[in-house]
Structures are given as C-alpha cells and as structure tokens.
Amino acid sequence: MKKYHIAVVGATGAVGAELLRVLERRRFPVASLRPIARQTGAIVIDNSSVFRMEPDVPLVIPEINGEDVRRHHGLIANPNCTTAVALMAIYPLHRAFGVRRVFAASYQAVSGSGARAIEELQQQVEFAAQDRQRSGRQPSDMDGKPETATSGKRVDQLEPQVYPHPIAFNVLPHVDVFLESGYTKEEMKMQNEGRKIMHLPEFRASVTCVRVPVYRAHSVAVSAEFERKISVERAREILAKAPGLELVDEPQNNRYPMPLKVAGKDNCEVGRVRIDCAFENGLSFWVCGDQLLKGAALNAVQIAELL
Numbered sequence: 001m002k003k004y005h006i007a008v009v010g011a012t013g014a015v016g017a018e019l020l021r022v023l024e025r026r027r028f029p030v031a032s033l034r035p036i037a038r039q040t041g042a043i044v045i046d047n048s049s050v051f052r053m054e055p056d057v058p059l060v061i062p063e064i065n066g067e068d069v070r071r072h073h074g075l076i077a078n079p080n081c082t083t084a085v086a087l088m089a090i091y092p093l094h095r096a097f098g099v100r101r102v103f104a105a106s107y108q109a110v111s112g113s114g115a116r117a118i119e120e121l122q123q124q125v126e127f128a129a130q131d132r133q134r135s136g137r138q139p140s141d142m143d144g145k146p147e148t149a150t151s152g153k154r155v156d157q158l159e160p161q162v163y164p165h166p167i168a169f170n171v172l173p174h175v176d177v178f179l180e181s182g183y184t185k186e187e188m189k190m191q192n193e194g195r196k197i198m199h200l201p202e203f204r205a206s207v208t209c210v211r212v213p214v215y216r217a218h219s220v221a222v223s224a225e226f227e228r229k230i231s232v233e234r235a236r237e238i239l240a241k242a243p244g245l246e247l248v249d250e251p252q253n254n255r256y257p258m259p260l261k262v263a264g265k266d267n268c269e270v271g272r273v274r275i276d277c278a279f280e281n282g283l284s285f286w287v288c289g290d291q292l293l294k295g296a297a298l299n300a301v302q303i304a305e306l307l
Contacts, residue, residue: 003031004304007042011035014115015047019297028301043307044075045300052077052193059196062302063243064091069306076303079197080189081295082106082209086220088294089270089287091198092242093235097281098227101204104190107212107219108175109259110167112291117162121213124168128155167213175209184209217259218291226281232273235283239270244294249273257288265290266298 006023010016012035023030038044051057058068059077061084069076079087086106090099110117155166165172176186191205240247248257249271257269268289276282289295 001029003029005032006030006034006304007038008033008035009038010047014111014118015292015296018292019047019300022293022297022301026301026305028304042074043072045078045303046075047078047296047300049080049189051075052079052189053196059193060303060306061087061091061197061299062306063088065197065199066306069303076307078296078300078303079193080186081112081291082108082186082218082220083190083193083197084295084299085218085268085287085289085291086190086222087194087197088242088245088268088289089239089285090194090222090224092238092245093224093226093230093283094198094200096228096234096238097230099198099200099203100225100227102190102206102222102224104205104207104220104222106175106207106209107171107214107221107259108209109214109216109218109291110162110211111216112175112218112295113162113211117167118215120160120162121167121215124155124158124166125213127158128168131155163211167211169213171213172211173208175211183207214259216263216290216292217288218295219257219259219286219288221284221286223276223278223282223284225276225279226283228281230275230281230283232275232283235285236273239273239285244268245270247271247273257286259288262288262290264293266293268294 008016052059057075057077058072059079060068110121155168158166160166176184178184186209187207190207195201195203244267246267246269248255248269256271262269268287270285270287272286274284276284
C-alpha cells in the first residue's frame with residue numbers, strides 16, 4: 001500500500017490533537033507525520049475558515065460533495081463544524097424532497113472554541129462544586145449563583161477569559177462576532193457554506209448559535225421546509241440509510257441523540273423527527289455530532305482518503 005507524508009498545522013490544539021488520533025485509529029497510510037508549516041507543492045486540507053468561500057477552493061463534506069475534490073488547486077477547505085453536523089441530516093432529505101430553507105438553533109460545545117475553553121468550563125464547574133462542599137447547600141438553594149464561603153464570589157462574578165460571560169450553568173447566544181445584520185458570522189456560515197457544499201445557490205438558513213456548558217459534541221435543532229410533500233416514515237427511511245448518520249428516534253423510550261452519546265463517535269445521530277406544524281412540507285429534527293471529529297478532524301482525514 002502506498003504511504004503518504006502528512007503535515008498537520010496546529011497539531012497542539014484541540015482539533016489538531018484529535019486529528020492525530022483519528023489518523024492512527026483509521027490506520028491512514030502514513031509514511032511520515034510532521035507538525036510543520038505549509039509547503040509549496042503540498043495538498044493542504046485547511047480546517048480554518050479563511051478559504052472556505054473562495055470560488056476556486058473546494059469546500060467538502062465527503063458524504064455530500066466528495067466529487068468536488070477533483071477540482072482542487074492544492075487547497076481544500078473543511079467546513080464549519082456546526083454546518084457539517086447539520087448538513088449530514090439536511091442533505092439526504094434535500095436529495096429526496098428539495099430543501100428550500102431551514103430555521104435552526106445550535107447548541108455548541110465549548111471544545112469548539114479550543115482547549116482553553118474546555119479548561120475554563122472545567123475550572124468554573126470545579127469552583128461551584130467546591131463552593132457547595134464548603135457551604136453545605138443544595139443545588140436548589142443556589143439559584144444558579146453559588147457563593148463561596150471564603151471569598152463571597154459567585155460563578156457569575158468570576159472573570160472569564162475565553163467567553164464574555166461565565167459558561168458554567170449558563171448558555172450564551174453568542175458564537176463568533178456580530179454583524180450589522182444582527183446575526184453572527186457563525187450563524188451565517190450554515191447558509192453561505194450550505195449553498196456551496198450542496199450546490200444550492202438559493203438555499204436559505206436562519207440560525208441562532210448558542211454556546212452551552214457541554215465539553216464535546218454540537219447539537220442542532222432544525223426546522224426545514226421542502227419543495228415536495230414529505231412524510232415522517234419516508235424521512236426516517238432516508239435518514240436511516242444516509243452515510244455517516246445514525247437514526248436514533250424512539251422518544252417513547254427516551255432514545256434520541258445527545259452530546260454525551262455522540263462524543264467520540266465518527267457518525268452523527270439524528271432523531272426527534274416530526275412533521276413541522278408551522279409550514280407546509282416541513283420537517284423538524286434534532287441532530288448531534290462530535291464537532292472535533294465530523295466537524296473537523298475526521299472530515300479532514302476522509303478528504304485525504306478521497307485524494
């Protein structure tokens with residue numbers, strides 16, 4: 001088997017470390033592996049957002065538009081992690097019913113912000129746990145704002161480093177920078193990148209991105225409108241057969257996708273599939289995926305496998 005010389009840029013970060021583990025786990029044919037800068041003549045698979053919307057740079061999710069890698073000029077872009085997780089469920093439905101627009105809310109883990117964000121959440125959680133031990137109070141007494149017996153500080157009074165507010169016991173409707181439209185850059189990526197990946201220039205997506213106190217794996221609540229009549233039975237059948245996706249949809253048995261279950265898994269999960277009651281030909285569903293894997297490291301290795 002032919003082996004390849006691999007360079008990983010940013011190998012010490014959260015995504016870079018996970019990418020190295022995925023290369024080993026999937027037994028990618030590696031001749032040498034070096035954390036070095038990009039070099040002339042190399043094929044670069046870029047996990048940043050810098051080149052995603054460049055017209056001559058393919059933006060690829062292998063299960064969706066793997067053929068696009070053929071037109072690369074030495075550079076291939078990895079999509080936004082939330083976009084990748086959501087499109088794993090949206091695209092197979094689009095092929096059958098023709099998606100027009102989606103309304104979505106994301107629930108994004110702190111690891112999407114890197115290793116420092118993971119540490120910040122851990123420190124804030126430990127702070128609250130130590131406070132509870134010192135004070136002897138129950139969670140029901142704290143109203144989300146525990147005071148320490150020694151310092152008098154509450155979690156919401158701690159000085160955050162990564163986020164503008166504490167993330168422990170909190171949710172922040174703020175991912176990336178705000179634009180003049182009121183949306184954030186992160187929220188516009190699902191529409192902009194979705195159009196390019198699905199080759200669907202009229203695709204529209206209104207998204208609210210929320211950072212939640214989860215260490216790993218993103219979740220997205222999606223309401224999608226389609227051109228053709230849709231049924232839950234047919235939608236479940238399509239989703240169950242989609243590559244890279246598992247249908248977990250037994251709400252009567254408390255079975256639905258959750259970040260705790262998909263963390264560390266290659267496949268995304270989709271569930272809570274139901275007819276949307278707000279518009280015609282609409283379907284609502286809930287999709288979860290490990291954004292360090294399918295949203296970044298795994299997707300990059302799959303692109304390399306295609307090459």
